[in-house]
Amino acid sequence: xxxxxxxxxxxxxxxxxxxxxxxxxxxxxxxxxxxxxxxxxxxxxxxxxxxxxxxxxxxxxxxxxxxxxxxxxxxxxxxxxxxxxxxxxxxxxxxxxxxxxxxxxxxxxxxxxxxxxxxxx
Amino acid sequence: xxxxxxxxxxxxxxxxxxxxxxxxxxxxxxxxxxxxxxxxxxxxxxxxxxxxxxxxxxxxxxxxxxxxxxxxxxxxxxxxxxxxxxxxxxxxxxxxxxxxxxxxxxxxxxxxxxxxxxxxxxxxxxxxxxxxxxxxxxxxxxxxxxxxxxxxxxxxxxxxxxxxxxxxxxxxxxxxxxxxxxxxxxxxxxxxxxxxxxxxxxxxxxxxxxxxxxxxxxxxxxxxxxxxxxxxxx
Numbered sequence: 001x002x003x004x005x006x007x008x009x010x011x012x013x014x015x016x017x018x019x020x021x022x023x024x025x026x027x028x029x030x031x032x033x034x035x036x037x038x039x040x041x042x043x044x045x046x047x048x049x050x051x052x053x054x055x056x057x058x059x060x061x062x063x064x065x066x067x068x069x070x071x072x073x074x075x076x077x078x079x080x081x082x083x084x085x086x087x088x089x090x091x092x093x094x095x096x097x098x099x100x101x102x103x104x105x106x107x108x109x110x111x112x113x114x115x116x117x118x119x120x121x
Numbered sequence: 122x123x124x125x126x127x128x129x130x131x132x133x134x135x136x137x138x139x140x141x142x143x144x145x146x147x148x149x150x151x152x153x154x155x156x157x158x159x160x161x162x163x164x165x166x167x168x169x170x171x172x173x174x175x176x177x178x179x180x181x182x183x184x185x186x187x188x189x190x191x192x193x194x195x196x197x198x199x200x201x202x203x204x205x206x207x208x209x210x211x212x213x214x215x216x217x218x219x220x221x222x223x224x225x226x227x228x229x230x231x232x233x234x235x236x237x238x239x240x241x242x243x244x245x246x247x248x249x250x251x252x253x254x255x256x257x258x259x260x261x262x263x264x265x266x267x268x269x270x271x272x273x274x275x276x277x278x279x280x281x282x283x284x285x286x287x288x289x290x291x292x293x294x295x296x297x298x299x300x301x302x303x304x305x306x307x308x309x310x311x312x313x314x315x316x317x318x319x320x321x322x323x324x325x326x327x328x329x330x331x332x333x334x335x336x337x338x339x340x341x342x343x344x345x346x347x348x349x350x351x352x353x354x355x
Contacts, residue, residue, distance in 0.1 A: 095187060095191060095295065098183055098184045098185060098187065099183075099191075099194070099195045099198060101184050102161075102181040102182055102183050102184065102195060103181065103195075103198070103199065103202070105181075105182065106179070106180065106181050106182075
């Protein structure tokens with residue numbers, strides 16, 4: 001029974017933290033929505049850890065929690081791959097921006113120089 | 122090349138090369154007076170940008186360090202935006218002798234990309250151990266892909282023209298070794314012709330070469346990975 005208390009508390013804290021981050025606009029909606037759905041799906045399991053047992057016995061898996069752990073590892077793996085992809089994309093974008101800045105600065109310097117040359121004599 | 126009025130840009134990516142860059146720029150100006158020189162300062166901590174500007178080169182300064190591939194891509198982008206006919210990329214440490222540029226430009230008559238290659242008869246450059254295996258591996262594999270004999274695939278001394286400048290300004294690989302290995306695969310796949318001419322390279326005028334056995338081993342592994350990725354990339 002104490003185990004249920006721990007898992008339930010964890011589930012509730014997770015939902016609250018994500019909701020709060022979304023409310024303060026710290027998370028982009030697409031990530032926020034994803035994590036909120038995950039948290040809400042996990043919440044009933046946090047209160048009743050044996051909930052999946054009936055389902056897993058059909059699949060031939062010993063306990064509902066093993067299925068849950070397996071799925072969560074797969075899910076987290078996918079999420080981290082997605083984040084690597086996202087950061088590669090962002091890196092490419094900032095790279096383009098820094099190129100743009102270098103080109104613009106050189107152009108501005110050129111303009112300044114030519115204006116000074118006109119004004120000088 | 123002498124009779125035409127094609128516009129030529131030399132691209133020198135530079136990172137903390139304040140000591141040697143003036144001599145390199147002056148030599149290019151002396152050997153190739155009609156050529157524009159672009160130094161891409163990859164966010165050096167020393168005075169590379171100011172020194173290069175004082176020596177008479179055009180200078181682009183990146184706001185943060187992008188690595189040599191990133192600096193080269195910016196160079197090609199500049200060449201494309203300013204409608205240069207030919208772009209020659211060289212190292213800023215004085216390894217590459219500008220006297221070969223004319224030969225390379227002549228060779229562009231029959232190819233889109235010309236690589237200035239060591240080990241092709243000229244000069245006395247020698248390496249050994251894992252670094253040599255890496256170079257051998259790359260040279261054999263990339264020669265097969267390019268359909269022509271390439272003896273020095275990691276050479277940063279290259280000339281290209283027209284369409285390929287435009288292509289590089291968008292697609293120049295920016296990852297480690299990508300700027301040397303990936304470019305050859307990508308260039309060939311996009312239907313451009315590659316060739317090489319022999320050059321001799323000089324010892325660097327500044328900076329330190331990386332040559333410990335451990336580093337060479339890492340280099341071998343990374344070249345293998347770079348090659349593999351280049352081959353399976355779309």
